[in-house]
Amino acid sequence: MSRSAFPLSVLLTLAATPAWAGAAACWFEHGVVVVGAEVMGVPGDYILDTATPHTFLAETQAQTAGYVETALTGDVRVAGMKLRGQKVAVADLDMRTGALPTPIAGVIGADVLKAFVLDLSFAPCRVTLSRAGHAPRFPSRTALPIHWVAERPVVRAAVSDGLQALAGAFAPATGGDTAVRLSDALAGAPGAAKPNELYPYGVLRPRLRALSISGALIENLPAGLIKAEDPGLAGEIGAPLLSRYRLRFDFPARKLLLAPAH
Template sequence: MRRSLSLLVPLALAATTLHAQGAPREGVATLAADAEARWVPFDLTPGNQIRFTLTLDDKPVTAILDTGVSYSVLARASAAVDPARVRADGQATAIGGGASGAVPVGWLATRRLTIGGLTRTGGGVTVADLPALATGSARAVDMLVGRDVTGGHALDIDYANHRFRLLPSGRLPFVGAIAPLAISPARRVYESAVTVGRARLAPMIVDTGDGSALTLSAASAKTGGIARLPTTTTVSFGLAGETVSTLAILPALTLGRQAIRDVEVRIEPAGGFSETIGVAGRIGSGLLQNYRVLLDPGAGRMVLKPAAGGSAAPLRSTSGLLVGLERDRLKVLHVMRGGPAATAGWQAGDTICRIDGQPIAADYPTSALARWAIGTPGTSVRLGMCDGTIRTLTLARFY
């Protein structure tokens, strides 16, 4: 299946896992009798996240489906927010911004939220700053839809056809490999486990809002023996800011009964987000998108049906540059350790306006031009800087 070109750049943007203090009431969620027929169309953002439209208090709202968020988040800047009705609600723990990852949050009571065949009445949403980078896109969304909305039902995500639906718990609409799934009483997010070598790593947050494939705490990576693999560095962005992690390609892991080969894994620094909240790591949309996925914590299971074309191999950078799109240019967000760009003296903040003479267009993330950064080792790419100079970068395999 076609993968998000954020990985081709590659640019991996971790979504937020948020745990509010003083959790709001969750309202009452019900499914329509014909919920099974009410598919919700979505597109994948450049950060590999599921973006769709819902209705909140009679207003259309753009949202990310984010099972790693315990309480749904509405952006302070959204037109759906009435600032006069937002009350302070303490702090939340989020990805990025160092070890604490604390961000201030508010709470807003809501009347009615509708997604496909699900309607929630009453309850409320957490309110926080939600910058575009935190959602892996050039434009911000209004909302992250979390466990509080979806957790009482089965969630059927058809990545191949870019659609999802909510079903009664216990339904099994397709056959696939089964893995354990539960909602943590402490963290209130979807959790499972993976096996790496002989090590069982748990709990692992199942996080559709994280565009990465697999993220591990430093301690879990050591338990899984990942230190022996060739590594580089990468950057992720969450609600609390930027995090630099170690990056490697894991030869194999097992998720329930599903064996998976060649998985991109990010290793957080010691004392990082996963350790802070007491988990082994996260399973993200970068891995899940190779399957049709059923998440049914009420039935205690996740079901994975491989995509028709099989699992896509991880897309390895051969440039060593992680970039973000800013209108008509690419901005370097991170220079990967040991890569060709690091050797050539590239710096975060450098801006690129042309690639082999071609300008950067608005459709760059989904265009063939974006593949230059994972090109064949030995290829020389002419990069036109926005100051008018030209730099030549020779691609190489380095991790």
């Protein structure tokens, strides 16, 4: 072997080595986390949402890219990491993205994120994805067990309206637009003039007396409803509340770690 061939073989070996971690800047506005990503070869700004079970490509972007099917399979790139052969649905996301200042290409959901340890800081907004066993140190005194309900990660929490209390499984929603949303099978807002506006991306935000999570009591929260999808899902804890912390979703270890935001 010539001396020049050896460095080349080393470079080829390094190029074939999969990435163990990656990071990207994000932005947090109107209660959702948005990050640059590429889905099915379509680059753009994508909502990062741990409470959305499946990854979506917006209908407009899919049509522009030449896709006519609504169920696709291909590559997803986010925060320097790549997953091949992911199932991607095509959907109209106008209602979900109308309040955001830039076009949204889709949603990166839990089906992609669960392969990684996800670290999220809100100010400044930054996303880090690591393979199991390769995540950086994350100092935290609070660790919540993660379970899965309706293909979403959930943690245990309790809410109260001042008269009644409800404990159950809540999905931490990094793409959730308000602090807390409750399943409409368990809660309601009697007398609301426009009941549809109580649901995601609506304008009505009644106040909830308190939420308790891992011993912390957070009071007087804007709230809303979500459609009941599974009897085991009590609701969502949205990004406006989660932004009080730095988060680590250690999906391989099934733990959510909470650290002070600063």
